[in-house]
Amino acid sequence: IFGALLYFHGNPRGKFNGVLYWCIHFILWLLIPWYGMMFFTEACSVNYVWGTTLMLAVLLVYRCYQMEICDFSGVGRGIGITVLSALAGGFSENSSAACLLVQGLFVVYFIYAKRKVPVWSVTAIVSGLISWLILILAPGNLARLSLYQDDTPFLIKYAGRLAACIDATRAHCSWLVIAFIILFVFCWYYKRQKELLVSASLVFLGGLASNYALIGTPYIETRAM
Numbered sequence: 011i012f013g014a015l016l017y018f019h020g021n022p023r024g025k026f027n028g029v030l031y032w033c034i035h036f037i038l039w040l041l042i043p044w045y046g047m048m049f050f051t052e053a054c055s056v057n058y059v060w061g062t063t064l065m066l067a068v069l070l071v072y073r074c075y076q077m078e079i080c081d082f083s084g085v086g087r088g089i090g091i092t093v094l095s096a097l098a099g100g101f102s103e104n105s106s107a108a109c110l111l112v113q114g115l116f117v118v119y120f121i122y123a124k125r126k127v128p129v130w131s132v133t134a135i136v137s138g139l140i141s142w143l144i145l146i147l148a149p150g151n152l153a154r155l156s157l158y159q160d161d162t163p164f165l166i167k168y169a170g171r172l173a174a175c176i177d178a179t180r181a182h183c184s185w186l187v188i189a190f191i192i193l194f195v196f197c198w199y200y201k202r203q204k205e206l207l208v209s210a211s212l213v214f215l216g217g218l219a220s221n222y223a224l225i226g227t228p229y230i231e232t233r234a235m
Contacts, residue, residue, distance in 0.1 A: 012059055013038065015066035018229050019213070022070075022079055022206070043232050044050040061101025065109040068098045068134065072116040073209040075128065089129035100140030100145045103227075108220030109233045115212040170223045178230045179221045189215055 013035045021030065039045055048054050071091055074080045082091065095113070099106045113135050120127045125200050145151065160167055197207055 012063045012066070014071060015063060015172045016039075019066065019070055019073065022074060027029070057102065058105075059096065060198060062097035064094065064101065065168075067107060068095050068109060068138075069112055069116075069213060071134075072113060072131065073213075075131070076119065076125075076209050077203075077205045082128065088133065089126075091130045094131045095134035096137035099141035099198060103142075103146060103151075104220045104223035106138065106142050106145070107223045108216045110135060110142060111219055112213055112216035113138065113178060115216065119208065119212065125153070129136060154230075160228060168225060174230055175225050177223050178224070178232075179218065182232060183218065183221065187218070 013031065016034050016038075017031050020034075021027065042048050046055075049059055068091070069083060071094075075082060082088070098109055108198070113131070117127055117131050120131070162170070194207060194211070197203070
């Protein structure tokens, strides 16, 4: 399901391409750190793969609306999307925050493009934000952070953490950024689906921003990226 959602994010309109679908799984195997641990152990798969799968599902709804593939009208669909977003919002401090950011960017783009802003696009953000705040403020989360006492002055501490986020992004995401820019320029030059490029850019920016949500933690786990 995780691979299928990635596939439909990249090819929402076209005829099903089995080679492309399996290439996605092969690329995941190459790029995901500690692939076996991430996908097949209980703790990591629940924390990362299951949550990211929900987030991809939520964002696919926004992308399909933005590309005028489906308007998701109807109370039932609106409630379903809102519940799905609430589930996605409570999985990960940084990834869920990124998902909410991208949802917000889509709504801003709808306004910019003078498109109708669906009710579900707003209620989904609200439900996801509530879940995310419950996660952030949970007693267990606060107890975990209390294990890392740091008396460094506030500005110095967070300047150091920001520098660590920048270093981690440069070390682990540089090639992905370069690849995205090359592919974006290539597709733009050949006039490939402008609306798909817009939504790809919004998701890409949210993904990069999620690394900086790690500024709230005293250490950066590579798998969290």
